[in-house]
Amino acid sequence: MASEVETDQQTPVVEAAPVAGAKPVQNGERGGSERPPAKKTTFLSGHPVRIVVLLVLVIALAIGGMWLWAYESSFESTDDAQVDGHIYPVNARINGRVVDVRVDNNIQVNQGDVLVQLDPTDYQVALHRVEADLGQSEADALAAEKEIPITTTSTSSQVSNAGASVEEANAGVLVAQQQYEAAQARIREAEANAVNAQSDVERYRPLAQKQEISQQQFEQAQATAKALAATVDTAKASADAAARQVSQARARVSQAQAQQAATASSPQQIAAERAKAQSSQAAVGIQRANLEMAKLNIQYTTIVAPVTGVIGQRAVQVGQQIQPGQELMSVIPIEGLWITADFKETQLQNMRVGQKATVHIDSTGKDYRGHVDSFPGATGAKYSLLPPENATGNYVKVVQRLPVKIVLEQGEDPDHLLRPGMSAVPKVYVK
Numbered sequence: 232m233a234s235e236v237e238t239d240q241q242t243p244v245v246e247a248a249p250v251a252g253a254k255p256v257q258n259g260e261r262g263g264s265e266r267p268p269a270k271k272t273t274f275l276s277g278h279p280v281r282i283v284v285l286l287v288l289v290i291a292l293a294i295g296g297m298w299l300w301a302y303e304s305s306f307e308s309t310d311d312a313q314v315d316g317h318i319y320p321v322n323a324r325i326n327g328r329v330v331d332v333r334v335d336n337n338i339q340v341n342q343g344d345v346l347v348q349l350d351p352t353d354y355q356v357a358l359h360r361v362e363a364d365l366g367q368s369e370a371d372a373l374a375a376e377k378e379i380p381i382t383t384t385s386t387s388s389q390v391s392n393a394g395a396s397v398e399e400a401n402a403g404v405l406v407a408q409q410q411y412e413a414a415q416a417r418i419r420e421a422e423a424n425a426v427n428a429q430s431d432v433e434r435y436r437p438l439a440q441k442q443e444i445s446q447q448q449f450e451q452a453q454a455t456a457k458a459l460a461a462t463v464d465t466a467k468a469s470a471d472a473a474a475r476q477v478s479q480a481r482a483r484v485s486q487a488q489a490q491q492a493a494t495a496s497s498p499q500q501i502a503a504e505r506a507k508a509q510s511s512q513a514a515v516g517i518q519r520a521n522l523e524m525a526k527l528n529i530q531y532t533t534i535v536a537p538v539t540g541v542i543g544q545r546a547v548q549v550g551q552q553i554q555p556g557q558e559l560m561s562v563i564p565i566e567g568l569w570i571t572a573d574f575k576e577t578q579l580q581n582m583r584v585g586q587k588a589t590v591h592i593d594s595t596g597k598d599y600r601g602h603v604d605s606f607p608g609a610t611g612a613k614y615s616l617l618p619p620e621n622a623t624g625n626y627v628k629v630v631q632r633l634p635v636k637i638v639l640e641q642g643e644d645p646d647h648l649l650r651p652g653m654s655a656v657p658k659v660y661v662k
Contacts, residue, residue, distance in 0.1 A: 305662040307582060311632065312572035314592070316651040319538055319562045321346060323553045324531045327353070336545050340536045340562065347547060347559055349532040358525040365518035372511035379504045400484035407476040414470035421463040428456035540564040541650075565647040570601065570637040572657045573611060575630050581661040582606075588637050591656040595648050603659055604638040635659075 327349035334346050431452045438444045540562040547559040570590050574582070582603060590599045610631040612619055637657055 306658045306660045307574060307578040308656065308658045309572055309574050309578070310654075310656050311574075312570055312590075312637075312655040312657050314568055314649050314651055314653040314655055315571040315636075316564055316568040318543075318651070319540070319564070320558050321534060321537065321560045321562060322555075323347075323349075323534065323557050323559060324555055325349070325354075325528055326552070326554050327351075327532060329547055329549050329551045329553060332545075332547055332549055334542045334545070334560070336542055338542045339565070340540065340542060342536055342539045344536045345533055346536055346542075347534040349534070349553070351529050351532040354525065354528040354532060358522070358529060361518065361521045361525045365515070365522055368511065368514045368518045372508065372515050375504070375508035375511040379501070379508055383501050400480060400487040404477065404480035404484055407473060407480040411470060411473035411477050414466060414473040418463060418466040418470050421459060421466040425456065425459035425463050428452065428459040432456045534559065536562055538562055538564050539566065563651060565650070568644070568649050568651065569604065569639065570655050570657055572635045572637055572655070572659075573632040574635050574659075575632055576610070577630060579606070579633065579635075582635070582659055583661075586659055586661060588657050588659045590637060590639070590658075592649065593654045593656075594650075599639050599643045601637045601639040601643070601657075604636040606636075607634050609633075 329347060330350050331348035332346070333348070334340060334344075340346070439446055439448075543561045543563050544558075545560040547553065553559065584603050584605060586603045588601045588603060590601055591597070592599065610633050612631060637659070
């Protein structure tokens with residue numbers, strides 16, 4: 232176009248033929264019939280197509296700029312992100328000697344696969360001992376249960392017998408007392424008869440001396456007096472015997488009452504037997520718990536994978552003596568991974584849970600679909616070992632970052648190429 236303009240400007244002017252009699256025009260003089268100078272042209276003058284093209288180009292640039300601005304403002308992105316996931320430590324729950332290690336680093340395992348085998352011999356012996364203790368405890372508990380009805384029946388019989396013995400002893404005391412009282416009455420009667428007989432002897436004595444009565448009658452009166460005196464002695468002996476019977480009967484009453492008092496503790500004896508049976512049952516429960524623990528210890532000698540994943544950080548060898556809680560290796564799951572993206576706080580103004588996202592993984596060079604799952608409870612600085620303290624006078628505002636969790640959609644990583652720690656560049660579409 233520039234060449235065309237230059238051509239237009241350099242077009243020679245054809246001079247008119249001189250007229251007869253006219254004075255020739257000298258240099259520097261302007262002739263009366265001189266032609267006006269040529270008019271200058273521009274890039275757009277006389278070219279409407281160029282004007283249209285320029286307008287279209289300006290409009291296209293404006294539309295492209297607006298589209299680019301709208302696209303750039305439709306998402307938030309950061310390169311401070313990485314693939315994240317749980318790392319499951321494999322620990323020993325009991326102590327023991329390692330007899331077999333079936334995996335190595337970077338080996339993929341499934342949940343429940345055997346990783347390490349410990350020597351179970353000691354725990355099998357402990358299991359047999361607990362089984363024997365359990366049998367003994369169950370036998371003791373059965374004997375204690377059988378003893379309860381026996382003790383109940385025995386004590387009930389003792390209570391009944393003791394009551395009957397007390398009643399019988401009381402009846403014996405009553406009979407002996409009656410016999411003693413009867414003996415006392417006979418003593419009084421015999422004494423009265425003896426006194427009367429002696430009085431008759433004394434009364435007959437002067438009469439016999441005066442021979443007013445026969446000597447035989449007097450001697451008979453003396454014999455009667457002696458016989459009645461002997462009757463008094465016999466009655467006293469009977470009374471003494473009755474007194475001893477009363478004492479013996481009272482002693483039997485005391486003995487029967489003591490036996491009855493002893494049987495008064497029968498409910499306590501029954502309660503004691505029941506408590507003994509309950510104690511035996513508790514001992515059985517303890518031994519059963521010990522049995523379950525012994526079985527669990529044998530199970531714990533086989534250490535299995537807690538989840539499906541890849542083995543890492545193996546730190547156990549065959550023949551090693553391990554302790555409870557000792558970390559043997561780690562299992563890193565290859566499913567259920569997510570993206571932890573540290574966005575600036577200024578990027579979270581329009582970000583919401585559920586918004587769509589694409590994640591570019593450097594190691595694979597692919598983009599993966601996902602969505603915002605959740606936001607953290609605090610900034611990353613607050614989780615650091617030494618959180619910043621802004622109460623000093625030299626405060627400088629620093630834009631904080633918050634770890635946002637982005638979850639990949641189902642089936643985005645069918646080949647399980649992602650690993651925790653891989654670098655990622657997420658884009659969250661906020662509009």
